[in-house]
Amino acid sequence: MKITMAHGSGGDSTSKLISGVFSKHFSNKYLDKLGDSAVVPGASRLAMTTDSFVVNPIFFPGGDIGRLSVCGTVNDLLMSGAVPKYLTAGFVLEEGLDTEDLEKIVESLQKTAEEAGVQVVTGDTKVVEKGAIGGLIINTAGVGFVPEGIDLGPEKIKTGDRIIVSGYLGDHHVAILGSRLGIENDIVSDAAPLGEMTRALMEAGLGIRAMRDVTRGGLGTVLNEFAESSGKEIRVEESFIPVSPTVKDFCGILGLDVLYMGNEGKMIVVVSPEDADSALEIMRSSKYGENAVGIGEVMEDSDSPALVLRTEIGGLRTVGPLYGEGLPRIC
Amino acid sequence: MNDSQILDFLKNYDGPEVRIMEICGSHTAAIAKSGIRSVLSPQIHMISGPGCPVCVTVTAYIDKLIELAMEPENVVVTFGDLIRVPGSVRSMGEAKALGARIEMAYSPLDMLDMAEKDAEHTYIFAAVGFETTTPVYAMLLSNAEERGISNIKILTSLKTMPAVVDWVSSGTVLAEDGSERPAVDGYIAPGHVCAVSGYQIFEHIAEKHAVPFVASNFEAKQILAAIFALVKLKGRGVVKNLYGDVVTREGNLSARAQVSKYFEAGDGIWRGMGTIAGSAMYLRPEYERFDAGSRGLDTDHESNGCHCSKIITGEEDSTQCPLFRRVCTPEHPKGACMVSQEGACFNRFISGAQPRSRA
Numbered sequence: 001m002k003i004t005m006a007h008g009s010g011g012d013s014t015s016k017l018i019s020g021v022f023s024k025h026f027s028n029k030y031l032d033k034l035g036d037s038a039v040v041p042g043a044s045r046l047a048m049t050t051d052s053f054v055v056n057p058i059f060f061p062g063g064d065i066g067r068l069s070v071c072g073t074v075n076d077l078l079m080s081g082a083v084p085k086y087l088t089a090g091f092v093l094e095e096g097l098d099t100e101d102l103e104k105i106v107e108s109l110q111k112t113a114e115e116a117g118v119q120v121v122t123g124d125t126k127v128v129e130k131g132a133i134g135g136l137i138i139n140t141a142g143v144g145f146v147p148e149g150i151d152l153g154p155e156k157i158k159t160g161d162r163i164i165v166s167g168y169l170g171d172h173h174v175a176i177l178g179s180r181l182g183i184e185n186d187i188v189s190d191a192a193p194l195g196e197m198t199r200a201l202m203e204a205g206l207g208i209r210a211m212r213d214v215t216r217g218g219l220g221t222v223l224n225e226f227a228e229s230s231g232k233e234i235r236v237e238e239s240f241i242p243v244s245p246t247v248k249d250f251c252g253i254l255g256l257d258v259l260y261m262g263n264e265g266k267m268i269v270v271v272s273p274e275d276a277d278s279a280l281e282i283m284r285s286s287k288y289g290e291n292a293v294g295i296g297e298v299m300e301d302s303d304s305p306a307l308v309l310r311t312e313i314g315g316l317r318t319v320g321p322l323y324g325e326g327l328p329r330i331c
Numbered sequence: 332m333n334d335s336q337i338l339d340f341l342k343n344y345d346g347p348e349v350r351i352m353e354i355c356g357s358h359t360a361a362i363a364k365s366g367i368r369s370v371l372s373p374q375i376h377m378i379s380g381p382g383c384p385v386c387v388t389v390t391a392y393i394d395k396l397i398e399l400a401m402e403p404e405n406v407v408v409t410f411g412d413l414i415r416v417p418g419s420v421r422s423m424g425e426a427k428a429l430g431a432r433i434e435m436a437y438s439p440l441d442m443l444d445m446a447e448k449d450a451e452h453t454y455i456f457a458a459v460g461f462e463t464t465t466p467v468y469a470m471l472l473s474n475a476e477e478r479g480i481s482n483i484k485i486l487t488s489l490k491t492m493p494a495v496v497d498w499v500s501s502g503t504v505l506a507e508d509g510s511e512r513p514a515v516d517g518y519i520a521p522g523h524v525c526a527v528s529g530y531q532i533f534e535h536i537a538e539k540h541a542v543p544f545v546a547s548n549f550e551a552k553q554i555l556a557a558i559f560a561l562v563k564l565k566g567r568g569v570v571k572n573l574y575g576d577v578v579t580r581e582g583n584l585s586a587r588a589q590v591s592k593y594f595e596a597g598d599g600i601w602r603g604m605g606t607i608a609g610s611a612m613y614l615r616p617e618y619e620r621f622d623a624g625s626r627g628l629d630t631d632h633e634s635n636g637c638h639c640s641k642i643i644t645g646e647e648d649s650t651q652c653p654l655f656r657r658v659c660t661p662e663h664p665k666g667a668c669m670v671s672q673e674g675a676c677f678n679r680f681i682s683g684a685q686p687r688s689r690a
Contacts, residue, residue: 181437254437255672309366310366311364311365311366312365313338313365313367313370313551313552314338315365315366315369315370315551316369317363317365317366317682318682319681320661320681323661323662323681
């Protein structure tokens with residue numbers, strides 16, 4: 001079956017689409033009431049976030065837009081130390097979209113939500129004319145509970161802290177760009193919810209200062225933001241930055257810089273020097289963190305805080321944030 | 332000498348000032364990325380030359396692309412870098428938001444499929460580049476002929492190296508004692524250009540100006556070796572080749588033959604530098620049907636106060652331009668050198684202020 005404008009009418013066709021595709025997979029006690037809003041139990045400190053997903057193509061090596069819609073939002077919640085609980089899911093569908101494809105995406109979204117320990121508690125569907133958006137767009141909003149005593153942020157970063165990255169960079173970027181350009185390679189997207197890793201780090205009671213998922217803009221942009229917010233220089237060893245050989249070759253051919261490439265299942269952890277080894281061990285033994293590695297440290301206060309890279313020949317260079325557009329429709 | 336001895340020599344060099352130009356934009360980017368400036372003695376001065384194709388393209392060319400893209404029967408296809416280069420009124424990116432049909436491509440050959448699928452439109456490639464890229468445009472035209480695709484054209488702004496390097500070599504700057512001295516004491520020869528044209532194209536310039544050239548690949552270690560060689564060879568009109576696995580004296584003869592089938596030499600206009608005789612390539616008259624109007628695009632409005640041309644000829648450093656970092660940034664570029672990933676000013680900008688060295 002194909003999506004038609006009637007599926008966005010709000011009438012009978014919409015109801016059938018909701019019951020036949022969405023409620024069928026997302027079913028839980030909050031969503032099943034199909035109220036105008038979901039009423040859910042709460043906590044004293046909430047983390048909230050929202051993200052829209054416009055990736056092209058909607059199915060790519062290692063994932064699809066459904067999995068991405070959970071990972072992006074859940075990871076944003078996790079980075080503040082929150083335990084993600086609820087998601088909303090808003091679907092904008094293009095007329096002519098195959099409902100089989102839609103159902104695959106909904107299933108994948110639900111499966112990833114289960115992996116991440118969140119429930120989709122309310123949603124929305126709209127339909128737009130053919131050609132307007134190229135398939136479908138999903139928006140998810142997320143709510144998480146922040147446990148007592150957890151207070152993370154780049155302003156907590158101190159001189160001497162260590163910088164750890166959770167694994168190989170650039171895989172998602174190459175998976176998307178490779179499928180768009182039709183360049184065959186064995187790289188799959190790293191799209192993954194990082195809850196197991198962050199939970200273990202939080203529960204170990206380590207001196208974690210800040211966490212950030214490395215998405216669009218890449219490592220260079222995230223560490224520039226950290227330098228800016230902390231007022232300190234951040235020094236990274238170029239040769240320690242983890243990149244798989246295939247991604248390195250891909251970058252060489254297309255002139256891409258791995259410092260600015262997008263990821264959907266990688267994060268940066270800034271941790272006190274005495275806890276750096278324990279944090280690294282925890283990350284390496286968790287799902288999605290086996291290639292975690294320390295790449296640098298936080299230097300003293302600086303009048304012009306910046307990310308400085310020590311290059312392979314021992315040169316120093318300041319690395320700015322991503323300038324310009326980067327790759328559009330990557331997530 | 333091994334790598335670390337070379338590094339020590341370049342760090343501690345305290346002889347007379349040496350001014351070295353890397354001509355090619357890919358070298359400019361590699362030097363910025365590897366932090367080479369930060370390991371050189373202050374007596375070794377690196378200058379980014381005119382080898383970034385986007386940086387030397389005049390505004391009339393950008394204006395013409397926009398004019399073509401605004402016509403409903405056309406689609407203009409371009410490399411990404413060119414999109415943000417300011418024309419006399421606006422950039423292609425700004426024109427796109429106003430409805431101009433502009434598509435980005437990684438390779439000119441991608442345009443063949445685009446044009447074949449859409450016979451209603453004429454597809455025009457923004458053909459900028461040096462000796463390295465020109466063979467790809469020749470391949471585009473030859474493939475179009477073979478496949479019988481007739482809705483393809485190119486708008487050329489194709490440049491060649493020897494004449495402009497000769498021109499730069501005649502330039503002078505003031506030395507510390509107030510006397511005039513040559514602007515450049517040695518060149519890192521452009522690796523890709525040499526691969527196509529052969530390093531012989533620089534031999535007569537080396538002799539004429541008594542200035543050395545060293546061809547290098549794009550790895551930091553070989554670039555350092557080239558700088559070392561140039562410091563040692565200062566004042567000698569010789570051409571050396573460190574990039575022997577790719578570069579030969581004669582270059583790639585079949586690529587050169589393909590280029591001369593479609594293109595011929597002519598006078599070229601360079602952004603901020605004026606016309607340099609014999610420094611451009613144009614489609615031959617018998618292939619005029621592929622030309623979207625490339626000749627006579629001579630008007631050049633440099634942004635008010637932009638020092639691009641002085642920078643890429645070695646007269647000034649990016650940091651001496653009054654606009655640099657203050658009003659001219661990668662987000663709001665005033666000149667093409669700040670737009671391109673290979674541009675002199677972009678690379679100085681992203682390298683930031685020289686970081687403090689700390690053991």
